[in-house]
Each structure stands twice: as structure tokens, then as C-alpha cells.
Amino acid sequence: MGSQENEIVLYTNRRCPWAHRAHIALDELKVPFKEVTIDLDTPRTQEYLAINPRGLVPSISFNGEIYTESAVVSWLLADAFPSGKLVLPSSAAGGPQQRARIAFFVDTYFSKFQGGLMKLFGAKTDEEQEPIITEAVDKLVKEIEPLLKNAKPFFGGSSHITQAEVLTGSFVIRLVSLTKVGIYPAKLSSSIAERAPNFWKWAEAVAAHPSVTGIYDEEKIIASTKARIAKARAS
Template identity: 50%
Template sequence: MAATSHKIKLYTSHGCPWAHRAHIALAELNVPFQEEIVDLSVPRTREYLKVNPRGLVPALEFDGQVVTESGIVAAFLADAYPQAGLVPASTDANGPLARARIAFFVDTYFSKAVGHAQKAVAAYADGEAAQQPALADFVAAVVKEIEPLLADAAPFFGGSSKLTLAEVQTGSFLLRLYAYIKHGLWAKATIAHESVTCVWDEDRVIAHSRYRFAKK
């Protein structure tokens, strides 16, 4: 698709982390688009169900064609505007591998880690002890599944402040994760507990991680 102007309309709800993916992508592309807020507190209108029969947000109308499912919407936008550099084209020399690495990272984050975080947050009302098992599972999944991918990520994503499709797909969930911790819905007491912090040297760990995950 050439860099001509396209008619873009995003059906969204600002509280939805999935729809948020499309907003991140569109912000990075820096293209004008029309926005329609879908009220999720009431049944979907007949008009909206014609756009997206699943009744979910986001839905993207692009030159009259509808694309749904946030991961597909974000990847579609990245492909439609290759000049934005969110992901290399599959025809680039390094493109297929970079695309595979990004897709695997995103898939791993969502299939192995996010569910545990959501489970821990869902147990918020039952107290910190009830959140512990899911929290431990989340940390274990990050250590086992995510960290090894970050170590090799730098040539493909995460190596600079420039967003790639990996951050487009995960950013809204990372925002929520940090906000849950900040506002005490998740893990705040745990990560402050002296048994947890007894061997913790934040500066040292961060310096080591910066070194380990630096662009080689």
C-alpha cells in the first residue's frame, strides 16, 4: 500500500486495552483518523454489529474495508504504513526474522504471562495472600519465558525509544500493570515486604539488566 492518504475510522472505547493497541499504532503512524466511541455499557447497536458482528472493539474501517481483532488491526496498520518502521516488511532482508521474533515475543507475553497478572488483580478484593500464587506464577513466567527473549531482542525490538509492533501490542497492558502496582491493586505490599527485598539491590539489578539487554 503506497503512502497515499487513506480514509480511516476507528471504533473504540478508551478504557479497552485491546482498542488501545490501535490508538498506539495510529499515534505512531501519525495519520488522521475518525474516531467513534462505542458505548460498551449497553448492547451494541444494529449499525455497529454490521461493522463488527462480534460486537467487540476495536474495529477499524480502512478505505471502506473492516479489520477487527486488535492484534490484527495493529499489524495491519504497521504493514499499511511501512514507512513508519513499526515492523520491517517481509520482503526486507531481515524482515521475516524480525517479524517472527516480534510475533513470538507478543505471543509469549500474552499466552504465558498476562493471564497470571490478570488473575492476581482479579483476586485484589480477597487480599494480598490470595494474590500471591498468581503473582508468583507471573514472575516465574517472566523469568522463564520473557527474559530470555529480551536478551536477544535488541536487533528486532526494544533496543531504543522507537516503538515497534512489539510495544504497540504490549504497551497498553504494560501501562495497566504498572498502574495496578502503583495504586496497590497488585503486588504493592509484596514488593515492599522485607523478605522480598532482603537481597534486592535495585541499582545493581537495573545496571546489570541494562548491560545484559544492551544492543550488541
């Protein structure tokens, strides 16, 4: 699993939404790289644990050094290839402010909304799902909807995806995709569309973007999600 100097090697698994972040960044930046798939269904090999002792994906070899954790990898790529497309450099006019807004948005998305959605996987009945949906949408309306009022169609009024979409897009596409096939309750999407139209319009644009859809295998994600739900509900 070694890499040559100056070669970018991405250790990944395409089913993992965290690893998906790195794929979105690399695709949007048009950076060539070598992809090494890590099997997440079996114990990690000693060879991979020598690269990332935590055994997680993604990891990236960049200029001969290893970097781990999806947000770290995504920010590294954005800063190493500073086109200004994903995010302005911190030294550019308005750069620090844009980066702060993106960081706040991403933190809010995960701390106020995404975590609540995961509770639905363990809910066995409509009655159990109802308060989870209500709480998730309430937080979405209060915390995230106002942050997307200027989306055109992407964060901050951008016509192209930004670092905000790099860091949330793999989860957004799962929200849209899994709702359409009934894994997430229909009431979730109808409530979001009615009460948080800015968010839903943004989410649909993100979920349709080529850099987000590029590695997304809907059939495999549906199958693995169903297996995960069955396991959660059996426990």
C-alpha cells in the same frame, strides 16, 4: 457510522486495552483518522453490529473495508504504512526474522504472563495472592526476561517502539500504573524489579512513551478496574 472511501475510521473505546493497541499504532505512524466511540457499558446498537457482528472494539474502516480484532488492525496499519519504524516489511532484509521474533514475544507475553495477572483480581487475601504472584513472576523470569536482554530500551535493541510494544503496551502501562496506586500488590512490582530487571526497565520505558500514554486516562482506568475487581470478588 458510515465512512467515506479512503478515510480511516476507528471504532473504539479508550478504556479498552485491546482498542488501545490501534491508538498506539496510529499515533506512532502519524496517520490521520476519525474516531468513533463505542459504548461498552450498554448493548451494542444494531448500527455497530452491522459493522462488527461480534460487537467488540476495535474495528477499523480502511479504504472502504471493515477489519476487526486488535492484532489484525495493528498489523494492517503497520503494513499499510510501511515506514519500517514499527516493523520491517517482510520483503526487507531481516524482515521475516524480526516479524517472527516479535510474534513470538507477543505470544509469550500473553500466554505466559498476562493471563496469570488477571487471577489477582479475584484473589481476596494476601494468602490467595501469594502463589499467583510467584507463578506469574517465575514464568516472566523464565520465558520473557531473556527476550528483553537486548532492549535499548525497546524490543530488539530499538531506540523507538516497535510492533512488539504496539501489541503489549496498553497492558504494560496498566501493569505499571495500577501497581503504583496499589491495585496490583506491591510485592508484584518488587519481585519483578528484583528478579526480572530487563523486563521492568523495558516496562517503565514503554509505560512512559507518548504513543502509549496518549489516550491513557489513569483515573478512569483505576475506577473501572476497581469496579471490575469488586465484581470478581463478589462472585
